[in-house]
Amino acid sequence: MSSTVSVNSSRAQQKVVLIGRPNSGKSLLFNQLTGLQQKVANFPGVTVELKSGSMKELTIVDFPGTYSLHSFSQDEQVAIDAIYQALDSDETGLIVCVLDASRLERSLVFGLQVQALAKKHNKGFVFAINMIDDALRFGHEIDVKGLSEELGSPVFALSAKTLIGISEFQQALPDLVKNNQDCIPSRVSESHDDVINRSRQLANHFGMNANVVLKQQNRIDQFLLHNWLGGLAFMTIMFLLFQSIFTWAAPLMDAVESGIGLMAGAVTSILPEGIFNDFLNDAIFGGVGSFLVFVPQIMVLTFIIGLLEDSGYLARAALICHKPLSFFGLSGRSFIPYLSGHACAIPAIMAARTIESPRKRLITMMTIPLMSCSARLPVYALLIAVFIPHQQYLGGLVNLQGMVFFCLYMMGIVTALIVSLVMNKTQFAQNDKSEMPFILELPSYRLPHWKPLMYRVLNSAKYFIKRAAPVIFMVAVVIWFLGYFPVHEGGLENSYLGFIGHYIEPVFAPLGIDWRYGVAILMSFLAREVFVGTLGTLFGIQGADENIAGLAENIQHDGLAFGAGMGLLVFYVIALQCVATVATIRAETGSHKIAWGLVAGYGALAYLMAFLVYNVLS
Amino acid sequence: MLHDTVWELPTKKVAEIVGLQSGLSDAMSNRLKEMGFCGGESIRCIKQCPFNGPKVVELGGAILSIDKEIAQNIKIKM
Known part of the structure; x- marks a missing residue:
């Protein structure tokens, strides 16, 4: 399989696709990788169009955040269609799924779905656990090696905000793209229920105790x-x-x-x-x-x-x-x-x-x-x-x-x-009577990122x-x-x-x-x-x-x-x-x-x- | 046995999710499961907005806000 794909791969497969749940800090990571500033915001569903920027000879594409591969609103459908297109495209060299360290279980649900798709399409796939500064602040260190073995894909721990692990990730990316056939997921979850169960198990084992994060948030929410x-x-x-x-x-x-x-x-x-x-x-x-x-x-x-x-x-x-x-x-x-x-x-x-x-x-x-x-x-x-x-x-x-x-x-x-x-x-x-219910995730309170804000x-x-x-x-x-x-x-x-x-x-x-x-x-x-x-x-x-x-x-x-x-x-x-x-x-x-x-x-x-x-x- | 739903969960109380009501569409129940509304998870009500407004709940390390329609479709055991 790899022999057919690797022909001319150095020219064709130069695209790195960033995928993740809304509010996983994906857009900020994209900014840090490319130096190109785009709208970075702490509200679920802000990226409604694809943004791309370059990092050395690679093109990095930032996809809109989605909760799942089953669409619910129009912007999600746009994002999901784009994900499928990227999986089919020969230009796509690597898929990076961004996870939120403080909400591992939720981000894994989507991550495992995409991982299974990557395997199906023979695409290289890595996880990037973002916001590990949040985890480190509460004294939690993520066992990257263990998690990587369990997931069957390479895992990088980083923080787009404090820049921990960013330069290592930047250095690793060209090689990962070049040898992308080596990082096709080795094990994946097949069924929807399996995805949900495995996410929970992995998060319980490797993730941090969420309560500490929520405590501060709740205190502010009690007032606001x-x-x-x-x-x-x-x-x-x-x-x-x-x-x-x-x-x-x-x-x-x-x-x-x-x-x-x-x-x-x-x-x-x-x-x-x-x-x-x-x-x-x-x-x-x-x-x-x-x-x-x-x-x-x-x-x-x-x-x-x-x-x-x-x-x-x-x-x-x-x-x-x-x-x-x-x-x-x-x-x-x-x-x-x-x-x-x-x-x-x-x-x-x-x-x-x-x-x-x-x-x-x-x-x-x-x-x-x-x-x-x-x-x-x-x-x-x-x-x-x-x-x-x-x-x-x-x-x-x-x-x-x-x-x-x-x-x-x-x-x-x-x-x-x-x-x-x-x-x-x-x-x-009147033609559309079906009312879609209201679900909204309230993101953690964060200090603004001044540089992107000023740029905006x-x-x-x-x-x-x-x-x-x-x-x-x-x-x-x-x-x-x-x-x-x-x-x-x-x-x-x-x-x-x-x-x-x-x-x-x-x-x-x-x-x-x-x-x-x-x-x-x-x-x-x-x-x-x-x-x-x-x-x-x-x-x-x-x-x-x-x-x-x-x-x-x-x-x-x-x-x-x-x-x-x-x-x-x-x-x-x-x-x-x-x-x-x-x-x-x-x-x-x-x-x-x-x-x-x-x-x-x-x-x-x-x-x-x-x-x-x-x-x-x- | 008739279960309580998240809508009945009083503020600051914790309950265990039993499952989703059967009448939900597949898209809806898949999405709710992905958001973490699965059997066995514990859910805490943080706030009930006035005039039957949305409920704010803590679930699996995230804070979610859901309206009455959704809350009434999630069965719990207090």
Whole structure:
């Protein structure tokens, strides 16, 4: 057998596949092996797509965590299909099954299933017992040799967190791949019951006493899952999360703002006056620059969500939310997509795959766009700065602008819940009555891994800029040309843009806003943050103020009515203005009708609500 | 003999799992077994969320949260 496979194996079989249960620290191990950072989180089922990275000449592929080879939810089916594909593929040189040292029995159940498959497909197979630092902390040393003999496969004990055993494992991998036919499992469990019994026996013999690990966890849970203290803690954490977006990010935002101001001042003073100077000043610094100011807020939000994920709190939050959310036809598992929807709807919609029930998953996906994503931050921040005074209470702990921010986020969430409730009650969702039950494993509390977390924060900023900057740049340039010509001296009113704007003005007049805001709203159907860039360019051309980054002041001087401003905020809470989100919903649901229906539905609702707010407030 | 189920298990009490109710689908009972709900395992109730919310149990070194539907399908001996 080995002779047929080993032909050309050095070229073909270069792939090392990482498989394991959710939360076995597999993704962190992958990061340590490849140095390539990916999302590492302490919540079961975070990896929904395959990540690959290279280690010397080997390719390492990180598979989504699965509890079993019998799928239960869609993301598991994806993972299981991928595992079977990898087993069939000639490129796969070695399968590494990651076990959790502190939960040996549970991880072995899955490990033994995969081992049997590896044997069936003649693939090399090794076990990597991760998190042995946890075991060592409680004075338990795992008998690697004995366990390896019992399992019939090589076993490595390591810790991806503290790096124990990582370099040994890294050194051993190339040889294991090269001689992969030597590590085809020598004994495997055939039946399901055998797998379960053997896991228990092996864990009893080689594993650690789980009670010690759980003791510390239980103590924290006693507080965080307490009936009312836990609820209070949950509310406090969520409130601080939204407050911090404003307070922590403020100094950074000021820094970016003055940086852009300085740069604009320097550049425009060197260049001779004229069209090109005006273009740089209005379109580049005014348009593109005004949205860069909000990048720090996106980073702070990503940081805090990452912190909650890594620490293990998110699973608790999902548990706390399960009962309240099920009232609206959602599951506790909807909480994580909802929360990450506050950073960006696209990963959130993908994360909804972990919801077992197809119906709840669909409703969750359809309501995620109502979560105030980071693209709305620039719009909220701008309008709040225009209308809400900067006031502090309780010695700076609470500020008024932060509270309004919190209210806007809450409004999005409440709207999402109402929409869910309505969808749940209508015939739309009735075709699938079978309710999938709720099982959730609560991971141990862990300290976050700072390096991957920081990398994620930087990545979020990079991703946001990369995604939005080209669109904003193009819109800014087009808007500037339309607004600057045919005659600059005649002012904005007499430009091409003025004509177009006045043509569409009647549509936006009922909301109390003039044509400039109308143009900005229309442009922001590409992506919401374009709103700020467009207004920045428009006010830049008007030259209301030489201070380019002070767009909020310009709007204040210009005299936008309070009611209209609040109406605009409400509009942005509800409307689905993001081409990328629409594309993602279409891909995940496989339905154009749902995706564009949402754009139309939320658009109409947003318009109606903004109309009501404006008329009530003025 | 009629057994109690995990749903009846009071907070902070330990019981031994007897087995799963017979009405469960294969997929469901396989998954529950894989999660550790097997006969002979001891299970401890850590918390009952208010308003008939999910139960939090300790089982085989892990903390799991299960809703009423599942809890009522796991037979125990107190």
